Amino acid sequence: xxxxxxxxxxxxxxxxxxxxxxxxxxxxxxxxxxxxxxxxxxxxxxxxxxxxxxxxxxxxxxxxxxxxxxxxxxxxxxxxxxxxxxxxxxxxxxxxxxxxxxxxxxxxxxxxxxxxxxxxxxxxxxxxxxxxxxxxxxxxxxxxxxxxxxxxxxxxxxxxxxxxxxxxxxxxxxxxxxxxxxxxxxxxxxxxxxxxxxxxxxxxxxxxxxxxxxxxxxxxxxxxxxxxxxxxxxxxxxxxxxxxxxxxxxxxxxxxxxxxxxxxxxxxxxxxxxxxxxxxxxxxxxxxxxxxxxxxxxxxxxxxxxxxxxxxxxxxxxxxxxxxxxxxxxxxxxxxxxxxxxxxxxxxxxxxxxxxxxxxxx
Amino acid sequence: xxxxxxxxxxxxxxxxxxxxxxxxxxxxxxxxxxxxxxxxxxxxxxxxxxxxxxxxxxxxxxxxxxxxxxxxxxxxxxxxxxxxxxxxxxxxxxxxxxxxxxxxxxxxxxxxxxxxxxxxxxxxxxxxxxxxxxxxxxxxxxxxxxxxxxxxxxxxxxxxxxxxxxxxxxxxxxxxxxxxxxxxxxxxxxxxxxxxxxxxxxxxxxxxxxxxxxxxxxxxxxxxxxxxxxxxxxxxxxxxxxxxxxxxxxxxxxxxxxxxxxxxxxxxxxxxxxxxxxxxxxxxxxxxxxxx
Ligand SMILES: Nc1ncnc2c1ncn2[C@@H]1O[C@H](COP(=O)(O)OP(=O)(O)OP(=O)(O)O)[C@@H](O)[C@H]1O
Ligand SMILES: [Mg+2]
Numbered sequence: 001x002x003x004x005x006x007x008x009x010x011x012x013x014x015x016x017x018x019x020x021x022x023x024x025x026x027x028x029x030x031x032x033x034x035x036x037x038x039x040x041x042x043x044x045x046x047x048x049x050x051x052x053x054x055x056x057x058x059x060x061x062x063x064x065x066x067x068x069x070x071x072x073x074x075x076x077x078x079x080x081x082x083x084x085x086x087x088x089x090x091x092x093x094x095x096x097x098x099x100x101x102x103x104x105x106x107x108x109x110x111x112x113x114x115x116x117x118x119x120x121x122x123x124x125x126x127x128x129x130x131x132x133x134x135x136x137x138x139x140x141x142x143x144x145x146x147x148x149x150x151x152x153x154x155x156x157x158x159x160x161x162x163x164x165x166x167x168x169x170x171x172x173x174x175x176x177x178x179x180x181x182x183x184x185x186x187x188x189x190x191x192x193x194x195x196x197x198x199x200x201x202x203x204x205x206x207x208x209x210x211x212x213x214x215x216x217x218x219x220x221x222x223x224x225x226x227x228x229x230x231x232x233x234x235x236x237x238x239x240x241x242x243x244x245x246x247x248x249x250x251x252x253x254x255x256x257x258x259x260x261x262x263x264x265x266x267x268x269x270x271x272x273x274x275x276x277x278x279x280x281x282x283x284x285x286x287x288x289x290x291x292x293x294x295x296x297x298x299x300x301x302x303x304x305x306x307x308x309x310x311x312x313x314x315x316x317x318x319x320x321x322x323x324x325x326x327x328x329x330x331x332x333x334x335x336x337x338x339x340x341x342x343x344x345x346x347x348x349x350x351x352x353x354x355x356x357x358x359x360x361x362x
Numbered sequence: 363x364x365x366x367x368x369x370x371x372x373x374x375x376x377x378x379x380x381x382x383x384x385x386x387x388x389x390x391x392x393x394x395x396x397x398x399x400x401x402x403x404x405x406x407x408x409x410x411x412x413x414x415x416x417x418x419x420x421x422x423x424x425x426x427x428x429x430x431x432x433x434x435x436x437x438x439x440x441x442x443x444x445x446x447x448x449x450x451x452x453x454x455x456x457x458x459x460x461x462x463x464x465x466x467x468x469x470x471x472x473x474x475x476x477x478x479x480x481x482x483x484x485x486x487x488x489x490x491x492x493x494x495x496x497x498x499x500x501x502x503x504x505x506x507x508x509x510x511x512x513x514x515x516x517x518x519x520x521x522x523x524x525x526x527x528x529x530x531x532x533x534x535x536x537x538x539x540x541x542x543x544x545x546x547x548x549x550x551x552x553x554x555x556x557x558x559x560x561x562x563x564x565x566x567x568x569x570x571x572x573x574x575x576x577x578x579x580x581x582x583x584x585x586x587x588x589x590x591x592x593x594x595x596x597x598x599x600x601x602x603x604x605x606x607x608x609x610x611x612x613x614x615x616x617x618x619x620x621x622x623x624x625x626x627x628x629x630x631x632x633x634x635x636x637x638x639x640x641x642x643x644x645x646x647x648x649x650x651x652x653x654x
Contacts, residue, residue: 083546
C-alpha cells in the first residue's frame with residue numbers, strides 16, 4: 001500500500017546537480033536508511049519525498065500514486081526534523097495534536113489519539129508543558145509524537161538523533177526500532193551514523209555525490225560491498241585497502257600479491273581482472289588474526305590500543321603502507337616487533353583500482 | 363581585591379544610571395514643559411519660559427486653556443478622526459503587509475525576487491513625490507457605499523486610510539523577521555497538512571509578536587502625524603485629523619496656552635497606545651520564547 005518508488009529521480013539547483021538519477025524501491029513496512037557522507041544529498045532526497053523540494057525530473061510514487069506534483073499535505077507522510085521543529089508557542093499537547101487540529105478532528109478524538117501517542121512515547125506527564133521547558137530528548141519525543149498521531153503511511157526522519165548525547169541516542173535508537181515494529185509503517189531514515197544504519201535498517205541505501213552506490217540489507221552491504229566506497233564507508237575501524245598486483249586469473253578466482261602479501265587466491269567477481277593489473281584488496285580489521293605460522297601478510301607493529309575486549313594494532317607492512325588489525329582478545333605487542341597476519345581469503349574483497357567499476361559512472 | 367572590584371562595579375552602575383536619567387530627562391522635559399504651560403495664562407507662560415519655573419506647576423494654575431481650546435476648535439472630532447483613521451490603518455496594514463511578506467518569504471512563485479526588489483525600491487520615494495498624482499487618482503476613484511456607486515474619494519475616511527495600508531517599509535520589516543524564523547517550523551506545518559493560510563495564522567503570526575509591535579508603533583506614528591495628505595484631501599472639518607486641526611490655533615493672534623493644551627490633549631492617545639504595546643510586546647516575547 002505504501003510502497004515508495006523512485007525512478008531516475010534528479011534534482012538540480014540551476015546548473016548544480018545535486019541528485020543525479022536515483023532509483024530506489026522501498027517496500028511497504030520497510031525500514032530504509034539513507035547513509036552517505038555530508039553533502040551527498042540525503043536530506044535533499046528525503047525532502048523531495050516529503051514534497052518540500054520539487055523534483056527536477058524522474059518519477060516518485062507513494063503507493064500507486066505519482067506524487068511528483070502533489071503538495072506535502074496530500075502525500076500521507078510525516079516527518080521528523082533534525083531540529084525537531086516543534087512549535088514554540090504551543091504546549092506539547094497542542095504540538096502533538098497539530099495535524100489533527102488542521103484536519104478538523106473533534107476534541108474527543110484528539111484527546112484519545114494524543115493520549116495514545118503519549119503512552120507509546122512515555123510522555124504523559126509532559127503534555128501541558130511548553131517546548132522551552134523540555135530537554136532535547138523530550139523535544140525529540142514530542143516531534144515523534146506529532147508524527148505518529150496521524151497514523152501516516154510513511155515516516156521520514158532526517159538525522160533525528162544527531163543533536164542528542166551518546167547515551168540518549170542509543171535509547172532513542174532502540175525506541176525508534178520498537179516504534180517501527182509497533183506501527184508497521186514504512187520508514188525512511190537519514191543518518192550519517194553507520195551504527196544507526198546497521199542496527200535499524202531492513203535496507204540501506206548508500207549515497208555519494210547524489211548517486212546510489214549500493215542498496216541492500218545491512219549484512220549484505222557489510223559482507224559484500226559492491227565497490228570501494230561502500231567497503232570503506234561501512235564498518236569501524238574501516239576496511240584496509242591493500243594495493244596488489246594480479247598474478248593469475250583462474251575462472252572466477254584471481255591470484256594476487258604484493259611485497260608484503262604472499263600470493264593468495266580470492267574471488268574476482270568485482271572484476272574483470274587480467275594478469276598484471278593493479279587492484280585493491282579489501283581486508284576488514286576484524287577478520288585479521290595473528291598468524292600461528294608464517295602467515296600471509298608481513299609487517300611490524302607500529303602502535304597498539306588495548307581496549308580490554310579488543311586490541312587494535314596498527315601495522316606497518318613491509319612495503320611501508322599502514323594496516324589496522326582488530327584482534328578480539330587482549331594482547332601485548334612490542335612496538336617494532338615483527339608481525340605476521342593471517343586471514344580467510346573468502347573474507348577478502350578484490351576491487352579494480354578505480355574502485356567503482358560496478359557502480360554507475362560519474 | 364574584592365573590595366576594589368565591588369566599588370568599581372558600584373561606581374560604574376551609578377554612572378550608568380546617571381547617564382540614563384539624564385537622557386530620560388532630556389526626552390521628558392519638553393513634555394513636562396508642554397503640560398505645565400497648558401495650565402498657565404499666556405503672560406505667565408512667556409515669563410516662566412526663561413527659567414526653571416517653566417517645568418513647575420506654579421503661579422496661576424487652571425484648566426481654562428483647555429476650555430478655550432475646545433471652544434476654538436472641534437478638538438473631540440479631530441482626535442476621534444485621527445484615532446479612527448490611525449487605528450484602522452494600523453490593523454489593516456499589519457494584516458496586508460505581513461501576508462505579503464509571508465508570500466515573499468515562504469511561498470515559492472515566479473518573479474517574487476524581482477517584485478520584492480521593486481517594492482523595496484519604493485522605499486526611497488518620498489511621499490511628496492507621489493502626493494499630486496495620488497490626489498488626482500483618488501479624486502476620481504469609484505466607491506460602492508451606502509448611497510450606491512459614487513465617484514471621487516475626497517472628504518472621507520477611506521481617502522486617508524486606503525493609500526497607506528500597503529507600504530514597502532512595513533513589508534520589508536516583516537520580510538526580515540520572517541527570514542529569521544526557523545524554516546523547519548513552516549516545513550513541519552506543511553507536512554502536517556496545514557494550508558498556507560493556516561501556517562500564516564497558526565504558526566507565523568503567533569510567533570511574530572515583537573515585529574507586530576514594532577511595525578504597529580512605526581505605522582501609528584506615521585498615521586497619527588499625517589498632515590500634508592489630509593490637508594490636501596479633506597476640506598470638511600468633519601474628516602480632519604489632529605495635525606490639520608493645529609491650524610485652528612495659529613490664526614491672527616497665537617494663544618500659546620491653548621496650543622499647549624491642544625498638544626497635551628492629542629498626545630494622550632499616543633502615550634496610551636505606546637504603553638499598551640509595550641506590555642503586549644513583553645508578553646509576546648515571554649510566551650513565544652522566540653528571540654530571547
Ligand atoms: N538551495 C540550494 N542551492 C544549491 N545547492 C544546494 C541547495 N540546497 C542544497 N544544496 C546542495 O546539495 C547538496 C546536498 O545537500 P543535502 O543537504 O541533501 O546533503 P546531506 O547529504 O543531507 O548532508 P548532511 O549530512 O550534511 O546533512 C549539498 O552539496 C548542498 O550544497
Ligand atoms: Mg542533511
